[in-house]
Amino acid sequence: MTNQSDVIEVDCLLVGAGIMSTTLGVFLKEIHPELSVELIEMLPSEAQESSDSWNNAGTGHAANCELNYTPLEADGTVNISKALQVNIEFDLSRQLWAYLIQKGAIQDPASFINPVPHMSFVQGADHVSFLKKRHAALSAHHCFHGMEYTEDTSQIAQWAPLIVKGRNPEGKVAATRIITGADVSYGSLTSHFLKYLNTLGGFKASFLDQVTHLQREPDGRWRITIKNRQTGSNRFVIAKFVFLGAGGGALPLLQKSGIPEARGYAGFPVSGIWLRCDAQEIVSQHEAKVYGMAAEGSPPMSVPHLDTRVIDGKRSLLFGPYAGFSTKFLKNGSWLDLFKSLRLGNLMPLAAVGLSSFSLVKYLVGQVLQSKADQFEALREYYPNVNPKDWYLEVAGQRVQIIKKDKLKTGILEFGTEIVESADSSIVALLGASPGASTAASIMINVIERMPPTGLLPSDWKVRMKGIIPSYGESLITDEALCNKVRAETAAVLGLKNIA
Numbered sequence: 001m002t003n004q005s006d007v008i009e010v011d012c013l014l015v016g017a018g019i020m021s022t023t024l025g026v027f028l029k030e031i032h033p034e035l036s037v038e039l040i041e042m043l044p045s046e047a048q049e050s051s052d053s054w055n056n057a058g059t060g061h062a063a064n065c066e067l068n069y070t071p072l073e074a075d076g077t078v079n080i081s082k083a084l085q086v087n088i089e090f091d092l093s094r095q096l097w098a099y100l101i102q103k104g105a106i107q108d109p110a111s112f113i114n115p116v117p118h119m120s121f122v123q124g125a126d127h128v129s130f131l132k133k134r135h136a137a138l139s140a141h142h143c144f145h146g147m148e149y150t151e152d153t154s155q156i157a158q159w160a161p162l163i164v165k166g167r168n169p170e171g172k173v174a175a176t177r178i179i180t181g182a183d184v185s186y187g188s189l190t191s192h193f194l195k196y197l198n199t200l201g202g203f204k205a206s207f208l209d210q211v212t213h214l215q216r217e218p219d220g221r222w223r224i225t226i227k228n229r230q231t232g233s234n235r236f237v238i239a240k241f242v243f244l245g246a247g248g249g250a251l252p253l254l255q256k257s258g259i260p261e262a263r264g265y266a267g268f269p270v271s272g273i274w275l276r277c278d279a280q281e282i283v284s285q286h287e288a289k290v291y292g293m294a295a296e297g298s299p300p301m302s303v304p305h306l307d308t309r310v311i312d313g314k315r316s317l318l319f320g321p322y323a324g325f326s327t328k329f330l331k332n333g334s335w336l337d338l339f340k341s342l343r344l345g346n347l348m349p350l351a352a353v354g355l356s357s358f359s360l361v362k363y364l365v366g367q368v369l370q371s372k373a374d375q376f377e378a379l380r381e382y383y384p385n386v387n388p389k390d391w392y393l394e395v396a397g398q399r400v401q402i403i404k405k406d407k408l409k410t411g412i413l414e415f416g417t418e419i420v421e422s423a424d425s426s427i428v429a430l431l432g433a434s435p436g437a438s439t440a441a442s443i444m445i446n447v448i449e450r451m452p453p454t455g456l457l458p459s460d461w462k463v464r465m466k467g468i469i470p471s472y473g474e475s476l477i478t479d480e481a482l483c484n485k486v487r488a489e490t491a492a493v494l495g496l497k498n499i500a
């Protein structure tokens with residue numbers, strides 16, 4: 001029997017204290033300050049999983065440098081539609097962050113975002129030809145205005161000297177650069193969001209609390225069982241709306257909800273390792289995020305990159321990620337996570353993906369078997385004169401890629417993010433991890449647009465949303481003047497570079 005005093009009722013329950021739930025919390029409380037919102041986190045503090053600044057690469061993904069967003073089509077053209085979408089989704093995040101700074105909710109933009117040029121760097125005639133075409137297609141669009149291209153090593157040496165020094169001068173190379181790029185400390189940003197939310201009435205966050213069960217009440221609300229990890233005691237929250245922003249933990253919770261929409265989903269965990277350098281005499285020679293070409297068969301998010309990171313005011317370099325395989329869905333998760341997620345309904349999609357993804361499996365096995373010398377060989381492609389003693393290993397966050405039913409192939413592996421919701425939208429889960437934290441604002445706007453039409457949001461919520469995101473409801477892809485205006489304004493507030 002449950003003692004009714006152990007049960008509290010809220011409007012919205014957010015599971016997980018990462019960038020996603022905290023972004024949603026900020027939107028909800030800005031749009032409707034009267035909403036009661038509770039956030040539940042099983043670890044001792046916020047941003048300890050993928051949103052931790054060292055667990056991800058901190059790229060403000062805007063498709064400036066990530067070559068996987070611009071596939072080469074069979075007819076030889078470069079398709080830029082995905083790149084455009086990712087590019088303008090980052091503008092939504094920029095607008096949210098600028099709004100919070102302007103209202104005084106966050107004080108110092110440099111505590112979470114810093115200007116760092118975004119570069120792509122390729123080697124060999126085929127890749128150079130691709131990059132040239134990519135640059136031509138992108139730079140013709142106002143969204144990528146100002147992107148530079150060169151095949152001249154002395155120019156590349158000016159942009160990023162470490163990648164040129166010691167390189168064979170005979171090799172054909174090319175690079176693009178855009179100076180408007182950013183490095184983002186998503187861990188710091190998550191903490192800023194939470195700090196701000198804690199100043200607002202009707203918001204509560206609790207830590208070391210783990211959501212263990214989700215059950216439908218007869219009136220359609222959700223009864224959530226929360227186990228305190230210190231005391232072992234259970235408490236209950238009844239919520240009209242539940243957001244499962246639990247990162248790798250979202251799939252198991254979605255399965256526990258029992259909603260039919262969850263059937264057929266499975267997760268494929270990919271772990272990651274970085275090489276990190278804090279030696280300032282080296283760090284000071286590199287001021288860019290330099291993305292290369294993915295190795296054959298590798299998942300898109302494993303594209304190697306040599307990055308400037310700015311975390312807690314200190315600069316470092318990060319290289320990787322080296323992928324790995326672990327059966328954990330969270331860095332702090334259990335080795336049993338993958339096995340516990342197996343259901344009759346997702347065995348077929350898992351098996352189909354396993355059978356059809358030979359190149360991915362081969363790539364992951366290769367990565368797992370890599371020696372330290374192999375890891376530095378990969379870094380040498382980007383930094384020929386690297387001295388291993390200046391670098392050390394850093395374990396990255398877990399990514400759980402989505403596997404789901406596909407009508408034709410019976411199972412498909414996806415590298416993006418996906419919102420899965422009940423038919424009445426009273427419970428929404430975010431699966432997958434890419435482009436990730438950069439597009440948190442866009443994803444959460446999407447979640448809000450799907451929220452139950454009655455009760456939770458005021459009738460004028462779109463007007464209120466426009467107060468936060470001035471471009472809301474308009475397309476920055478087609479409206480060049482608005483795009484330029486939004487970029488100039490947010491760059492000024494966030495301390496980023498702008499190309500007029």
Ligand SMILES: Cc1cc2nc3c(=O)[nH]c(=O)nc-3n(C[C@H](O)[C@H](O)[C@H](O)COP(=O)(O)OP(=O)(O)OC[C@H]3O[C@@H](n4cnc5c(N)ncnc54)[C@H](O)[C@@H]3O)c2cc1C
Pocket residue numbers: 015016017018019020021040041042043046047048049050051052055056057058059060061186209210211212245246247248249250253272321330396397398399430432433434435436437438439
């Ligand atoms: C190696 C790597 C590199 C990346 N690089 C980038 C990048 O350069 N740019 C970018 O934009 N994105 C990047 N990402 C993606 C980005 O980090 C994620 O998309 C983002 O952090 C996900 O945020 P989240 O809030 O959904 O999840 P998380 O930050 O993982 O937070 C989920 C939280 O839920 C909690 N939780 C889980 N289960 C429960 C439960 N049952 N009860 C209570 N709490 C629970 C967890 O403890 C955790 O704190 C990268 C990710 C990885 C792993």
